[in-house]
Amino acid sequence: MPVSPDDDVLKSLDLRGRGYVVIGAGQGIGAATCRALAGLGARLLCVDNDIVRGAAIAQETGGSAVVADVTKRADVARVFAEAHDLFGQDLSGAVDIVGMARIGPLGSLTDEDWDEQFDIVLRHAFLTIQIGGERLAARGGGSLAFVGSISGHLSIAGQSAYGAAKAALHHLVETAAHELGPRQVRVNAVAPSFVRTPRLLGLGADFWNGISAALPLRRPAEPSEIAKALVFLLSDMSTCMTGAIMPVDGGLANVAAVKGFLQE
Numbered sequence: 227m228p229v230s231p232d233d234d235v236l237k238s239l240d241l242r243g244r245g246y247v248v249i250g251a252g253q254g255i256g257a258a259t260c261r262a263l264a265g266l267g268a269r270l271l272c273v274d275n276d277i278v279r280g281a282a283i284a285q286e287t288g289g290s291a292v293v294a295d296v297t298k299r300a301d302v303a304r305v306f307a308e309a310h311d312l313f314g315q316d317l318s319g320a321v322d323i324v325g326m327a328r329i330g331p332l333g334s335l336t337d338e339d340w341d342e343q344f345d346i347v348l349r350h351a352f353l354t355i356q357i358g359g360e361r362l363a364a365r366g367g368g369s370l371a372f373v374g375s376i377s378g379h380l381s382i383a384g385q386s387a388y389g390a391a392k393a394a395l396h397h398l399v400e401t402a403a404h405e406l407g408p409r410q411v412r413v414n415a416v417a418p419s420f421v422r423t424p425r426l427l428g429l430g431a432d433f434w435n436g437i438s439a440a441l442p443l444r445r446p447a448e449p450s451e452i453a454k455a456l457v458f459l460l461s462d463m464s465t466c467m468t469g470a471i472m473p474v475d476g477g478l479a480n481v482a483a484v485k486g487f488l489q490e
Contacts, residue, residue: 259452396415421452
């Protein structure tokens, strides 16, 4: 006899009427996350530093667009003020996808490189937790989700600043979960490895073939696969999860051969 879907599971994925802020919405994992959330009925505020990208994904998903430099406190405050105006008590969460790796030997990094890497990986997450977390706590709770990296767990040659910043992001998520938990704000992150985003696709076929051969799944992730994990963290499917750094890495963290491959 066929088993009917569990009503509670289906309800947990019903995001109709809920409002979410998507930071870094314009391309790659951000755009995929917007599509996934909108497909479940969510209302979106799509945040990007590029007006064309932000407006395009907002139009596609029926959301609203805002341009912001989320490394600036005033801009993040403006984003969440606009989210409050749009969604009111229906503001249910935010997902922060912004990040970029500056690759190179540790000895070649300048002070400016270091500061820029921590701004683009960590500062906006701090501001999102501090400002967005307070907005969510004031309405009775919600969910914050971030994109960490397997580089925050593994030592990868050429990623000293990036890995240090991602490790700090993981710690920030874990600490924020402790502080915001009593106010019913959950804080989690995913930790991807190699994802076929527009920026990384330019690395070429040889690079991707090497990565694919070393991964247990024999392929890198698609942006939509990271988006699904983020939706899980934002939805009621994960109501008892907070402070988690969830690997979505194709098995990379557990394979010694891959670690050796990455050092080459």
